[in-house]
Amino acid sequence: LSCLAGGDSGSENIVVAVRVRPLSATELAEGKRSCCDVLTRNTLVIRKGADPGAYLRSQKGSANEYSFDAVFPPDAGQSEVYEGTAKPHISELLEGINVTVFAYGATGAGKTHTMMGSERVVGVRAGDEPTEVSGIVPQSLVELFRLLTARANIGSGQEDEAETWSVRVGYLQVYNEQIMDLLSDSSKPLKINEDPAKGVVVVAGLAEMEVTSSEEVLDLLRQGNANRRTEATGANQVSSRSHAVLQVVVTRTLENAVSGNRSVRESKLSLIDLAGSERASATNNRGEQLRQGANINKSLLSLANCINALAGNRRRRGGKGPGNVKYRDSKLTHLLKASLEGRCRLVMIANVNPSHVFFDDSHNTLKYANRAKNIKVDPRTTESVREASRLLTDKEAKMAKDYQALK
Ligand code: ADP
Numbered sequence: 142l143s144c145l146a147g148g149d150s151g152s153e154n155i156v157v158a159v160r161v162r163p164l165s166a167t168e169l170a171e172g173k174r175s176c177c178d179v180l181t182r183n184t185l186v187i188r189k190g191a192d193p194g195a196y197l198r199s200q201k202g203s204a205n206e207y208s209f210d211a212v213f214p215p216d217a218g219q220s221e222v223y224e225g226t227a228k229p230h231i232s233e234l235l236e237g238i239n240v241t242v243f244a245y246g247a248t249g250a251g252k253t254h255t256m257m258g259s260e261r262v263v264g265v266r267a268g269d270e271p272t273e274v275s276g277i278v279p280q281s282l283v284e285l286f287r288l289l290t291a292r293a294n295i296g297s298g299q300e301d302e303a304e305t306w307s308v309r310v311g312y313l314q315v316y317n318e319q320i321m322d323l324l325s326d327s328s329k330p331l332k333i334n335e336d337p338a339k340g341v342v343v344v345a346g347l348a349e350m351e352v353t354s355s356e357e358v359l360d361l362l363r364q365g366n367a368n369r370r371t372e373a374t375g376a377n378q379v380s381s382r383s384h385a386v387l388q389v390v391v392t393r394t395l396e397n398a399v400s401g402n403r404s405v406r407e408s409k410l411s412l413i414d415l416a417g418s419e420r421a422s423a424t425n426n427r428g429e430q431l432r433q434g435a436n437i438n439k440s441l442l443s444l445a446n447c448i449n450a451l452a453g454n455r456r457r458r459g460g461k462g463p464g465n466v467k468y469r470d471s472k473l474t475h476l477l478k479a480s481l482e483g484r485c486r487l488v489m490i491a492n493v494n495p496s497h498v499f500f501d502d503s504h505n506t507l508k509y510a511n512r513a514k515n516i517k518v519d520p521r522t523t524e525s526v527r528e529a530s531r532l533l534t535d536k537e538a539k540m541a542k543d544y545q546a547l548k
């Protein structure tokens with residue numbers, strides 16, 4: 142997993158991991174068989190029909206072998222998945238780097254379990270004990286606040302500099318191409334505003350709550366998920382057709398007591414549970430341009446089109462360049478513009494249901510993830526300074542002095 146550590150400069154590939162979930166006791170009782178075999182920490186094979194147990198590496202047959210930055214087998218626990226995907230990048234947030242983690246896959250493949258966790262974890266066999274239940278979102282937040290507490294104790298390392306950190310949280314869903322704020326009572330769809338000069342995309346009017354602990358964020362998430370459930374169409378329909386986006390903005394304020402300079406730097410962690418990919422599957426082959434069908438999720442198709450364009454363009458260097466990537470075609474891709482353009486650490490987790498009856502969906506997910514491997518990112522260019530240096534007011538200067546005296 143050396144690529145997960147990242148380099149100091151230049152472009153790197155996005156991180157693509159695959160997680161194969163276990164078949165549940167019910168699925169096993171119904172006679173479902175697994176069509177996916179995890180071969181190594183980086184490779185897996187998927188085959189149609191035949192018993193994957195019979196697969197031999199020397200006998201490829203109809204099997205399709207894929208390799209990724211990480212492949213998590215059905216018995217991989219929540220912390221193993223977190224540690225192999227998001228964890229190495231949480232500390233990068235404190236360096237001003239934006240981080241986006243998203244879960245892709247068909248409904249039932251394990252996206253929500255991977256991102257949020259499950260209250261009831263279904264084991265490989267009936268009677269298996271549920272172990273850890275927390276997904277990437279809670280584990281990342283615990284780590285973020287742990288790092289911030291440690292930093293607050295150490296300080297910036299500069300004698301005359303006072304460093305303070307704050308965290309804001311927004312939670313939204315994209316449903317039927319409308320952005321809804323999950324932390325507000327208003328059901329008015331929100332608009333995306335783009336600052337063309339800075340290339341910054343913001344959701345106008347999105348509620349952002351100041352938080353000081355991971356528990357507070359999880360409370361807000363619970364509140365947001367409850368808002369998601371009150372939609373008329375029913376919980377499952379909404380959650381399988383909508384994209385849930387949690388945005389955690391980390392702000393560092395640096396105040397120099399001597400020069401009076403003050404600088405503010407922001408970085409954003411986006412944690413995304415995408416809509417089920419099964420509706421996109423039917424048309425999703427060989428990287429062709431995807432067209433919107435009656436039931437197809439427009440944002441998911443746009444994401445696939447952007448990924449195809451980005452992966453393809455980067456392969457043919459000197460080609461058309463990423464300029465023709467149509468981020469504005471959908472709400473989701475517009476929202477993720479900065480992440481997809483590469484000014485961000487990008488981690489994709491492709492979730493797979495191994496049941497042989499879902500071979501097509503799972504195979505499509507793997508093909509999609511395989512294409513995404515070609516996307517390049519250059520996360521070191523992300524630094525976004527919100528406010529240029531300015532002189533401190535008398536009051537702020539006094540506060541900075543008091544702060545120094547305290548230390
Ligand atoms: P999705 O969000 O992709 O529709 P879910 O995360 O809701 O799928 O998973 C479907 C079901 O499978 C849930 O009951 C969930 O608890 C279970 N499940 C998913 N992944 C795992 C896993 N790795 N281990 C055990 N159970 C899992």
Ligand code: MG
Nearest residue numbers: 252253254380
């Ligand atoms: Mg889900």
